[in-house]
Amino acid sequence: MAKVVTYKEIKPADQCKYDGVALGEVMMRLDPFDVPTARARALRVFQGGGETNVACGLAYTFGLRAAIITALVDDDIGKNIRNQLRESNVDTSKIIWFNTKNDGTRFSTDQKGMLMNGINFTFVGKGVIPSDTLYYRAHTPVRELRAGDVNWDALFGAEGVRVFSTGGIYTLLSPTSAELAREAVQTANACGTFVAADLNYRSKVEPNKNRAREINRQITPHLGFLVGNDSDLNDALGYETKVDADAPYQEWIAAYQETVQQVARAFPNLSLIGTQWRGATNADLVSWGAVVYDARENKMYHAPLREDVPIADRTGGGDSFASGVLAALLKGKDLATAVQWGAAHGILVQETPGDTTLIEQKLVEAEVKRAASKGGVRATR
Numbered sequence: 001m002a003k004v005v006t007y008k009e010i011k012p013a014d015q016c017k018y019d020g021v022a023l024g025e026v027m028m029r030l031d032p033f034d035v036p037t038a039r040a041r042a043l044r045v046f047q048g049g050g051e052t053n054v055a056c057g058l059a060y061t062f063g064l065r066a067a068i069i070t071a072l073v074d075d076d077i078g079k080n081i082r083n084q085l086r087e088s089n090v091d092t093s094k095i096i097w098f099n100t101k102n103d104g105t106r107f108s109t110d111q112k113g114m115l116m117n118g119i120n121f122t123f124v125g126k127g128v129i130p131s132d133t134l135y136y137r138a139h140t141p142v143r144e145l146r147a148g149d150v151n152w153d154a155l156f157g158a159e160g161v162r163v164f165s166t167g168g169i170y171t172l173l174s175p176t177s178a179e180l181a182r183e184a185v186q187t188a189n190a191c192g193t194f195v196a197a198d199l200n201y202r203s204k205v206e207p208n209k210n211r212a213r214e215i216n217r218q219i220t221p222h223l224g225f226l227v228g229n230d231s232d233l234n235d236a237l238g239y240e241t242k243v244d245a246d247a248p249y250q251e252w253i254a255a256y257q258e259t260v261q262q263v264a265r266a267f268p269n270l271s272l273i274g275t276q277w278r279g280a281t282n283a284d285l286v287s288w289g290a291v292v293y294d295a296r297e298n299k300m301y302h303a304p305l306r307e308d309v310p311i312a313d314r315t316g317g318g319d320s321f322a323s324g325v326l327a328a329l330l331k332g333k334d335l336a337t338a339v340q341w342g343a344a345h346g347i348l349v350q351e352t353p354g355d356t357t358l359i360e361q362k363l364v365e366a367e368v369k370r371a372a373s374k375g376g377v378r379a380t381r
Contacts, residue, residue: 024051048355
């Protein structure tokens with residue numbers, strides 16, 4: 001197995017075409033505003049996906065060169081998703097398109113919906129009513145991708161990529177998705193690319209935790225940066241954090257640190273492990289923290305705990321945390337700064353509707369400063 005690249009070995013920008021590339025599913029998200037989906041009469045339209053959200057954050061907020069690898073049906077829904085990605089400054093040239101000519105080729109379907117672009121309905125929740133997402137992804141083109149469909153040697157070798165990211169949603173999406181992800185992370189390391197993945201366990205993707213653990217244990221040995229909270233580490237890898245689900249932050253962090261130390265011993269390839277912490281009072285009010293563990297130095301970096309923050313949409317907090325951390329590393333910042341950027345970007349995405357923030361880096365840095373000083377929020381006039 002090729003040596004796994006550490007966060008200290010990220011390639012210089014001038015050696016690569018891309019700062020970041022993400023492999024994953026992207027869906028059209030339909031948002032029924034402030035009512036549950038069953039009562040919806042009007043919908044907002046977004047795009048989003050656990051893995052591709054990371055690329056959007058890198059490109060739009062942090063001004064980095066990012067691309068996504070996914071598959072879409074070449075129809076108006078697919079074009080809508082593509083256009084939204086373009087608005088996020090993401091390079092969409094790597095999308096694999098399935099035509100609707102039903103011409104018998106590998107990447108073709110009909111116009112009857114035998115393959116269809118993924119759609120989800122996400123109600124953000126209100127008060128004691130939790131957020132809820134309903135997925136339509138059983139016949140999406142990205143599920144059809146398999147090993148050999150992407151020329152990884154050309155991407156990582158000839159073009160060059162500084163950071164590659166994927167996640168536990170995509171790797172468990174279909175019988176072949178893990179094969180493509182494993183092929184990607186192996187080639188990335190062989191070409192000197194730093195590899196990150198968010199475990200992001202979802203029972204609606206793979207209810208069988210034993211299968212999830214089997215797949216994730218095949219991917220994790222190829223990672224430099226593992227993103228996963230205590231429940232992810234248990235559900236997706238089998239490591240239990242011995243703390244109550246409603247424990248306060250300080251109790252949680254002590255137990256979580258013991259868990260990540262176990263994970264780091266089991267997977268010595270990991271140079272970083274990190275996550276965000278969410279203490280939810282209700283659907284509208286959360287406390288928010290974040291940590292990054294340096295496995296080489298056995299040191300945990302913390303962001304200030306933000307307490308009782310009103311939010312608008314909890315979707316995308318972990319993805320924005322990951323993109324904030326990776327952006328800081330790509331820009332030569334230290335881990336103390338990286339965890340701050342991750343925490344700030346993660347809370348800011350929850351203040352706006354949609355999966356991604358679509359804000360500028362200066363607002364992330366302003367939130368870092370505000371949280372560090374425990375300051376309030378002043379109007380800008």
